[in-house]
Amino acid sequence: MNCPRCQSQKISEFDHDGVEFDFCSDCKGIWCDHGELAEYVETLKDIPSDLDPVKNGELTVLRCPKCPGEYLYEVNYMKGEDLLIDRCPSCSGIWLDFKELAVIQKLAVNIDAKDKLKRTIKQMKEDGFIVIES
Ligand SMILES: [Zn+2]
Numbered sequence: 001m002n003c004p005r006c007q008s009q010k011i012s013e014f015d016h017d018g019v020e021f022d023f024c025s026d027c028k029g030i031w032c033d034h035g036e037l038a039e040y041v042e043t044l045k046d047i048p049s050d051l052d053p054v055k056n057g058e059l060t061v062l063r064c065p066k067c068p069g070e071y072l073y074e075v076n077y078m079k080g081e082d083l084l085i086d087r088c089p090s091c092s093g094i095w096l097d098f099k100e101l102a103v104i105q106k107l108a109v110n111i112d113a114k115d116k117l118k119r120t121i122k123q124m125k126e127d128g129f130i131v132i133e134s
């Protein structure tokens with residue numbers, strides 16, 4: 001596997017809190033396969049903003065390390081935040097700079113809290129504890 005950013009082949013598996021990322025030791029970037037980022041930061045989806053990267057993001061010059069001929073698109077990680085991350089439209093893998101992982105970890109704490117509340121309310125409705133009159 002070649003690094004999408006610097007084309008280095010010094011990519012090695014890197015275990016971070018039980019999730020295995022591919023880490024480039026030259027540019028310090030991280031490749032996350034589909035679902036790995038969500039697993040790591042405990043969100044429901046890799047990219048909570050739900051924006052389509054192809055419609056909402058810029059095409060980058062970074063090639064997907066997994067899909068021949070595919071380029072990554074920039075996508076906004078979360079509505080209202082400036083953080084842009086690079087994602088493959090084909091395999092949904094994500095490329096991050098190392099410092100972006102820490103930023104995402106911080107943002108995800110709030111997302112998770114909101115999602116948890118939504119899931120709790122949904123469950124309470126299903127169990128009949130809450131009745132919404134229309
Ligand atoms: Zn690299």
Ligand SMILES: [Zn+2]
Pocket residue numbers: 064065066067070088089090091092093
């Ligand atoms: Zn891909």
